[in-house]
Amino acid sequence: MLIIFLLITIALLALATTTWLILNLTSDLISSHHGAPFVPLSREVGRKMMELAGVSSQDIVYDLGCGDGRLLITAVKNFGVQKALGYEISPWPYLKAKMSTRKFKHNITILNKDLFKSDLKNATVVVLYLTKNLLEKLKPKLKQELPPGARIITARYPIPGWKVSKKDTSTQHPLFLYQN
Ligand SMILES: C[S@@+](CC[C@H](N)C(=O)[O-])C[C@H]1O[C@@H](n2cnc3c(N)ncnc32)[C@H](O)[C@@H]1O
Numbered sequence: 001m002l003i004i005f006l007l008i009t010i011a012l013l014a015l016a017t018t019t020w021l022i023l024n025l026t027s028d029l030i031s032s033h034h035g036a037p038f039v040p041l042s043r044e045v046g047r048k049m050m051e052l053a054g055v056s057s058q059d060i061v062y063d064l065g066c067g068d069g070r071l072l073i074t075a076v077k078n079f080g081v082q083k084a085l086g087y088e089i090s091p092w093p094y095l096k097a098k099m100s101t102r103k104f105k106h107n108i109t110i111l112n113k114d115l116f117k118s119d120l121k122n123a124t125v126v127v128l129y130l131t132k133n134l135l136e137k138l139k140p141k142l143k144q145e146l147p148p149g150a151r152i153i154t155a156r157y158p159i160p161g162w163k164v165s166k167k168d169t170s171t172q173h174p175l176f177l178y179q180n
Contacts, residue, residue, distance in 0.1 A: 069097030
């Protein structure tokens, strides 16, 4: 009886580990295929991004490629934002984001969708931690859809060719602010 129990436990553990590995590997492949791997920013950088954009409770904050949703949590928890929305294409970070934001489900929405299919007309602040290539591709969409006065904050890479309104180099990654 004990042996059967042990065998079942080992089989279940093996199944869970394999599922987790497959999910992780698939997610890495999907993220890389879309041009930006899942590399989360530190809480400190997240806070600096919100500070640089002057985020307040009046803002609607979007994170395009939101990873595990940490920037949205910072916006809601530390800056009083009532409405925040994240787009994430990869299953593993998406699931993590759904889990980590469940306490804020009235304020934060996470969508398992391509960021190029997002609708930005209600965003007042867009936070981006993406590659130069993706930022370049995103330019026409940001120009067309964002309302006047919206702010864009990028971490690590500037938006190629755009005039930076403010820059912060006090943390691990340089941060760039743009005003629409
Ligand atoms: C560098 S991580 C940034 C995560 C998060 N914003 C942060 O700063 O902690 C970039 C994320 O963008 C996601 N991503 C890449 N291309 C995407 C696309 N086309 N649509 C939605 N998400 C995408 C990746 O899966 C990855 O999780």
